Amino acid sequence: MKDFAGKIAVITGGGTGMGRELARQLVAEGCNVAMCDVSAEAMAETKRLCEVEKLPQGLRITTHVADVSIEDHFKRFRDELIEQQHTDKIHLLFNNAGIGGGGSLFTNTREQWERTFNICWGGVYLGVRTFLPLLVKADEAHIVNTSSVNGFWASVGMGVSHTAYSAAKFAVKGFTEALINDLRLNAPHVKCSVVMPGHIGTSIVSNSRKVRLGTESDRLTADEFVQARQRLQGQGVDVAAMSDEDIQQAALDRARIFHDEAPTTASAAAKIILDGVKAGRWRILVGDDAHRLDERVRKTPEQAYTVEFYQSIVAETGWRIG
Numbered sequence: 651m652k653d654f655a656g657k658i659a660v661i662t663g664g665g666t667g668m669g670r671e672l673a674r675q676l677v678a679e680g681c682n683v684a685m686c687d688v689s690a691e692a693m694a695e696t697k698r699l700c701e702v703e704k705l706p707q708g709l710r711i712t713t714h715v716a717d718v719s720i721e722d723h724f725k726r727f728r729d730e731l732i733e734q735q736h737t738d739k740i741h742l743l744f745n746n747a748g749i750g751g752g753g754s755l756f757t758n759t760r761e762q763w764e765r766t767f768n769i770c771w772g773g774v775y776l777g778v779r780t781f782l783p784l785l786v787k788a789d790e791a792h793i794v795n796t797s798s799v800n801g802f803w804a805s806v807g808m809g810v811s812h813t814a815y816s817a818a819k820f821a822v823k824g825f826t827e828a829l830i831n832d833l834r835l836n837a838p839h840v841k842c843s844v845v846m847p848g849h850i851g852t853s854i855v856s857n858s859r860k861v862r863l864g865t866e867s868d869r870l871t872a873d874e875f876v877q878a879r880q881r882l883q884g885q886g887v888d889v890a891a892m893s894d895e896d897i898q899q900a901a902l903d904r905a906r907i908f909h910d911e912a913p914t915t916a917s918a919a920a921k922i923i924l925d926g927v928k929a930g931r932w933r934i935l936v937g938d939d940a941h942r943l944d945e946r947v948r949k950t951p952e953q954a955y956t957v958e959f960y961q962s963i964v965a966e967t968g969w970r971i972g
């Protein structure tokens with residue numbers, strides 16, 4: 651697909667981060683956008699930002715509150731889209747919504763683990779299931795599923811358990827790669843891509859806990875204090891000497907550093923994703939860090955989960971995450 655003007659795009663998780671920037675750039679190219687998110691306020695802000703520039707006559711931006719892990723929400727989103735966008739077909743589907751967390755089988759609850767998995771994997775699967783008939787009706791269409799570097803490397807560093815997110819992102823990558831042939835055989839006018847971002851400057855750290863806990867507060871809960879201490883301890887920090895206020899501050903700093911000190915902005919990431927779709931690429935790595943990690947994991951897979959590997963990746967990329 652070389653041109654997005656006049657097309658209709660669905661974006662999940664359009665409220666902030668890469669979803670918001672995808673919406674802005676698609677609208678700027680004259681593409682109609684229907685987005686969903688759990689946060690109506692965040693989507694209202696995305697819509698406002700999209701409308702800052704003068705829009706082409708008749709272009710539609712619609713917002714739909716939906717949790718991507720719940721199939722009935724997706725069906726309601728689809729029905730609202732058909733009514734409000736006046737169409738029974740879509741051209742682009744960005745399965746972008748995601749959260750982190752719930753990484754340990756030991757220190758997280760099963761509920762926390764499954765919340766992350768059901769959003770990051772279930773949201774992509776249900777998105778494709780729900781919107782496939784509308785994609786097939788278009789003359790040409792493209793599915794863009796967001797995985798991560800954690801779709802080929804199941805770690806965010808030593809001392810951090812990361813099982814739910816990694817399992818989900820590997821699933822997204824495997825599903826999308828297998829979908830290439832399923833589409834080729836059954837709906838050759840529909841293409842798909844898997845997106846694997848490195849570290850992108852978004853608020854995913856703070857948003858994830860808000861989605862998980864259903865709160866707007868930044869104050870850690872009693873459970874989170876315990877988990878934050880475990881995480882810092884795993885990274886070699888002397889937590890015994892830290893008060894709860896120190897732990898709270900460390901959590902806020904982690905979210906701020908993740909957003910402010912990333913090598914790639916959300917806006918630059920969205921451009922790379924849209925350029926990748928236009929170029930017809932099925933695998934879209936986002937950021938130099940993602941390219942480096944991809945090369946390194948392929949070159950020395952047996953080393954991928956060693957301390958030396960992690961330290962050399964941090965040295966190469968300048969990452970301050972984990």
Ligand SMILES: NC(=O)c1ccc[n+]([C@@H]2O[C@H](COP(=O)([O-])OP(=O)(O)OC[C@H]3O[C@@H](n4cnc5c(N)ncnc54)[C@H](O)[C@@H]3O)[C@@H](O)[C@H]2O)c1
Pocket residue numbers: 662663664665666667668669686687688689692716717718719746747748749769770796797798799846847848849850851852853854855857858861916
């Ligand atoms: N930021 C990174 O470094 C990075 C790296 C690799 C992959 N990713 C992936 O990129 C995607 C976008 O993340 P981002 O960094 O822009 O984060 P973000 O938190 O800024 O945006 C994610 C959006 O999804 C929404 N969301 C969360 N759970 C939802 C649910 N159940 N239903 C509907 N909406 C929901 C959030 O409210 C938020 O608006 C995610 O899939 C994430 O896993 C991010």
